[in-house]
Amino acid sequence: MLIKSPTILAVDDKKENLDIILDILSDYDVIPVTSGQKALQVIDEEDIALVLLDIVMPELDGFQVCQILKNNTKTKHIPIVFTTAKTDEESISKAYEAGADDYVSKPLKKAEVIARVKTQLKLKQTIENLEFLASRDSMTGIYNRRKFFELAIPVFKETPTDIFMAMIDIDYFKKVNDTYGHDVGDMVIKLATQTISQVIRQHDAIFARIGGEEFVLLLKDMDKKAILEILENIRLSIENLVVEHNDTKIKFTISIGATSKTQDSKTIDELLKNSDLALYESKTSGRNKITFR
Numbered sequence: 001m002l003i004k005s006p007t008i009l010a011v012d013d014k015k016e017n018l019d020i021i022l023d024i025l026s027d028y029d030v031i032p033v034t035s036g037q038k039a040l041q042v043i044d045e046e047d048i049a050l051v052l053l054d055i056v057m058p059e060l061d062g063f064q065v066c067q068i069l070k071n072n073t074k075t076k077h078i079p080i081v082f083t084t085a086k087t088d089e090e091s092i093s094k095a096y097e098a099g100a101d102d103y104v105s106k107p108l109k110k111a112e113v114i115a116r117v118k119t120q121l122k123l124k125q126t127i128e129n130l131e132f133l134a135s136r137d138s139m140t141g142i143y144n145r146r147k148f149f150e151l152a153i154p155v156f157k158e159t160p161t162d163i164f165m166a167m168i169d170i171d172y173f174k175k176v177n178d179t180y181g182h183d184v185g186d187m188v189i190k191l192a193t194q195t196i197s198q199v200i201r202q203h204d205a206i207f208a209r210i211g212g213e214e215f216v217l218l219l220k221d222m223d224k225k226a227i228l229e230i231l232e233n234i235r236l237s238i239e240n241l242v243v244e245h246n247d248t249k250i251k252f253t254i255s256i257g258a259t260s261k262t263q264d265s266k267t268i269d270e271l272l273k274n275s276d277l278a279l280y281e282s283k284t285s286g287r288n289k290i291t292f293r
């Protein structure tokens with residue numbers, strides 16, 4: 001796999017300063033721009049890992065650009081290192097107030113710029129790794145409950161209707177654990193996760209494990225017929241699975257409860273409650289089935 005080196009955006013109204021930065025960071029992929037406006041445009045279009053930002057620029061100055069980036073959820077994680085000839089305390093504290101991660105003084109010194117850039121990139125990578133771990137279920141690698149709600153709540157708020165939630169629960173899971181042991185139970189959960197992920201892979205879905213043998217799925221931009229087809233595909237795919245364990249062939253099924261957002265739905269908790277009730281109906285009326293309410 002080819003790993004792309006991080007792209008750094010260098011912003012300065014003086015071209016000679018950009019030339020110095022390009023020379024210092026010759027080992028990196030650097031995009032130089034001469035104004036705050038151009039910087040915002042490039043950040044919108046490219047995957048920028050770090051911004052080296054001049055403070056004094058006509059029109060949009062560095063403080064303003066920094067504030068705009070730090071107030072946008074899409075760009076607030078990008079580290080910003082100010083490059084400044086102003087070493088007075090006031091502008092440095094103003095830079096941090098605007099959301100700066102660090103600063104380097106002009107005239108730029110090669111070792112210092114490289115050290116600051118490396119530190120910020122490393123820190124960003126560490127934060128991303130931690131965020132990834134904190135958002136995943138450790139057994140299956142799919143989203144955990146916390147991340148599910150973090151992603152699903154904005155979708156719920158932004159989409160008037162046509163959001164569907166499905167609760168998926170493995171039938172008689174306790175019996176699998178009791179009969180074959182927890183290792184087999186874990187295999188069943190992993191296999192169920194892989195199978196569901198495979199069925200929904202081309203759809204706009206948020207899929208998470210929210211309990212021991214319980215999963216939740218949020219789907220949008222589809223009609224009810226399409227949703228029911230996907231859910232039936234999931235149910236059938238699981239029914240057809242065979243887990244091999246010490247010459248025993250183990251089969252299992254899932255029950256599904258689904259619901260949709262209506263004009264009356266006020267919170268995502270209502271969807272959760274409704275799909276849970278629907279799941280209960282599936283469980284009490286024979287299992288291995290889908291109930292929609």
Ligand SMILES: [Mg+2]
Nearest residue numbers: 013054056057
């Ligand atoms: Mg300047």
